[in-house]
Amino acid sequence: xxxxxxxSGWFFLIFGxxxxxxxxxxxxxxxxFAKRPEVVVEAGGREQWGSRxxxxxxxxxxxxxxxxxxxxxxxxxxxxxxxxxxxxxxxFIFLGIPMMWxxxxxxxMGGAHGHGTTPGMLNLLWKKAPSKYLGALGIVIPFLIVxxxxxxxxxxxxxxxxxxxxxxxGLANQEAMGKFLHGFQGKEANEFFSSLVPILIFWGITIALxxxxxxxxxxxxxxxLAKYGMPLLFIFGIILVIRVLTLGTPDPTHPxxxxxxxxxxxxxxxxxxxxxxxVWLVAAGQIFFTLSLGQGIINTYASYVREKQDxxxxxxxxxxxNEFAEVILGxxxxxxxxxxxxxxxxxQAIAQGDAFNLGFQALPVIFQKIPLGQIFGGMFxxxxxxxxxxxxxxxxxxxxxxxxxxxxxxxxxxxxxVFSVIVVCTAFVIAFFKFGFLDELDFWxxxxxxxxxxxxxxxxxSWVFKIKxxxxxxxxxxxxxxxxxxxxxxxxxxxxxxxxxxxxxFVTDAVKNFRMTDPKNEHHLEASHHIYLWGARVMIVAIxxxxxxxxxxxxxxxxxxxxxxxxxxxx
Numbered sequence: 313x314x315x316x317x318x319x320s321g322w323f324f325l326i327f328g329x330x331x332x333x334x335x336x337x338x339x340x341x342x343x344x345f346a347k348r349p350e351v352v353v354e355a356g357g358r359e360q361w362g363s364r365x366x367x368x369x370x371x372x373x374x375x376x377x378x379x380x381x382x383x384x385x386x387x388x389x390x391x392x393x394x395x396x397x398x399x400x401x402x403x404f405i406f407l408g409i410p411m412m413w414x415x416x417x418x419x420x421m422g423g424a425h426g427h428g429t430t431p432g433m434l435n436l437l438w439k440k441a442p443s444k445y446l447g448a449l450g451i452v453i454p455f456l457i458v459x460x461x462x463x464x465x466x467x468x469x470x471x472x473x474x475x476x477x478x479x480x481x482g483l484a485n486q487e488a489m490g491k492f493l494h495g496f497q498g499k500e501a502n503e504f505f506s507s508l509v510p511i512l513i514f515w516g517i518t519i520a521l522x523x524x525x526x527x528x529x530x531x532x533x534x535x536x537l538a539k540y541g542m543p544l545l546f547i548f549g550i551i552l553v554i555r556v557l558t559l560g561t562p563d564p565t566h567p568x569x570x571x572x573x574x575x576x577x578x579x580x581x582x583x584x585x586x587x588x589x590x591v592w593l594v595a596a597g598q599i600f601f602t603l604s605l606g607q608g609i610i611n612t613y614a615s616y617v618r619e620k621q622d623x624x625x626x627x628x629x630x631x632x633x634n635e636f637a638e639v640i641l642g643x644x645x646x647x648x649x650x651x652x653x654x655x656x657x658x659x660q661a662i663a664q665g666d667a668f669n670l671g672f673q674a675l676p677v678i679f680q681k682i683p684l685g686q687i688f689g690g691m692f693x694x695x696x697x698x699x700x701x702x703x704x705x706x707x708x709x710x711x712x713x714x715x716x717x718x719x720x721x722x723x724x725x726x727x728x729x730v731f732s733v734i735v736v737c738t739a740f741v742i743a744f745f746k747f748g749f750l751d752e753l754d755f756w757x758x759x760x761x762x763x764x765x766x767x768x769x770x771x772x773x774s775w776v777f778k779i780k781x782x783x784x785x786x787x788x789x790x791x792x793x794x795x796x797x798x799x800x801x802x803x804x805x806x807x808x809x810x811x812x813x814x815x816x817x818f819v820t821d822a823v824k825n826f827r828m829t830d831p832k833n834e835h836h837l838e839a840s841h842h843i844y845l846w847g848a849r850v851m852i853v854a855i856x857x858x859x860x861x862x863x864x865x866x867x868x869x870x871x872x873x874x875x876x877x878x879x880x881x882x883x
Contacts, residue, residue, distance in 0.1 A: 419614025450608025748835030
């Protein structure tokens with residue numbers, strides 16, 4: 313059934329846009345007109361951010377990625393449209409915002425004690441040996457994600473070039489675009505691509521740019537990327553939103569396929585979906601994915617601020633910035649445009665499938681059907697590339713910070729070492745991509761791992777370190793006083809929410825996932841793929857064990873240094 317925005321659809325659109333815009337305007341006005349001095353880069357000791365705005369843009373850039381523009385619109389459209397925003401905003405308030413404050417607080421506290429990564433940070437919360445090993449997940453998870461994430465980034469860069477040059481123009485349907493995409497990814501050799509050379513070229517450029525910005529450091533590399541990349545991303549995004557909203561009715565023979573129908577498909581609520589536990593799980597998962605929670609990245613970024621630098625307002629500002637990119641930009645570009653050109657039935661099929669199908673199969677077809685499609689296609693995929701690179705740079709920083717802080721390596725040495733491992737590991741992802749190697753890494757690191765580590769963080773913060781101590785630490789130098797209701801939320805609701813999510817997964821999906829019998833996973837159905845999936849799991853375990861070894865070595869080194877210092881003092 314095709315229809316425009318209903319009354320309830322208009323309500324959810326206005327409420328969603330209004331809530332996010334109000335929150336973003338409020339936060340940025342507080343930040344821009346704050347009388348606090350900006351952070352100063354110190355000549356010695358640990359690096360620090362050059363400015364508060366640069367810090368916020370960098371953390372927002374970490375969160376804003378492919379999930380905003382591809383994953384979110386697909387998940388929303390497939391799980392109730394406007395009604396999906398109810399569990400989505402519930403998760404945002406009870407999981408997203410509280411966990412953002414927790415990770416900012418843990419990060420700043422760690423930085424004040426010379427720790428830029430979660431092993432040292434969690435050891436501050438719980439003075440027991442297991443804590444630092446639990447903190448290993450805050451380095452391993454983003455490291456595992458970046459191994460395959462930079463490969464996906466290269467697709468975005470490649471398709472930006474293919475759009476500008478018109479390479480895929482003339483392929484008028486998703487099936488043809490699917491062959492084009494698979495050839496480029498290396499899944500198959502076909503008439504479009506006969507080897508891996510094109511994808512390796514774009515991946516090489518992607519790796520080089522990631523290396524450059526990380527090599528330059530916090531204030532001269534990552535912050536510069538954020539200050540220029542984030543405004544460019546938002547400019548491109550707003551231009552594309554305006555273009556979609558002005559598409560009107562491109563095909564006069566199908567007057568029902570217009571922008572109203574496109575927005576209606578996305579925002580008209582299907583309240584019957586709210587009774588599904590899966591929808592609530594998907595909403596919570598999207599919040600974690602989009603805000604980059606449970607990855608240790610925010611902790612690391614927050615470690616580079618001064619001890620009394622405000623974090624409550626900073627955390628809320630970065631959250632609202634991400635939500636603007638997701639709800640307003642991401643929710644307006646892809647799905648409504650797909651409805652206009654493909655119709656509701658085909659768009660529903662897209663929404664039920666892989667999110668990347670929308671980005672790399674459906675949208676190129678759309679760009680061929682609008683005036684100046686080459687330019688808009690180039691802009692859209694370059695937008696995705698910018699969003700991706702700001703995220704991958706952030707994901708790599710925890711591993712670099714660990715070597716800098718715990719082993720006292722120079723940044724240049726740490727960057728070279730980390731990137732050497734990334735390049736080797738990504739080679740396996742590229743070589744075995746068609747067997748589901750990437751998907752396996754994504755599930756265990758990018759889905760399961762996030763919830764596990766977030767649960768560990770909030771339990772240690774609220775129950776072991778004690779909420780009264782955490783609350784006091786959170787408000788040091790605070791411009792924004794957090795409502796006291798969040799004490800209760802952090803103590804009870806957030807931990808229980810996360811534990812229920814994990815419990816539900818263990819009951820419904822754990823055995824199927826581990827034994828590779830999940831019917832929803834195409835690679836689980838192919839017995840010939842299982843050896844490659846086990847290879848991905850071996851890589852995960854190997855990296856975890858390597859991280860545990862490095863943590864043990866770093867702490868033993870500290871104990872030895874402390875003992876030698878005590879002996880020297882006694883003598």
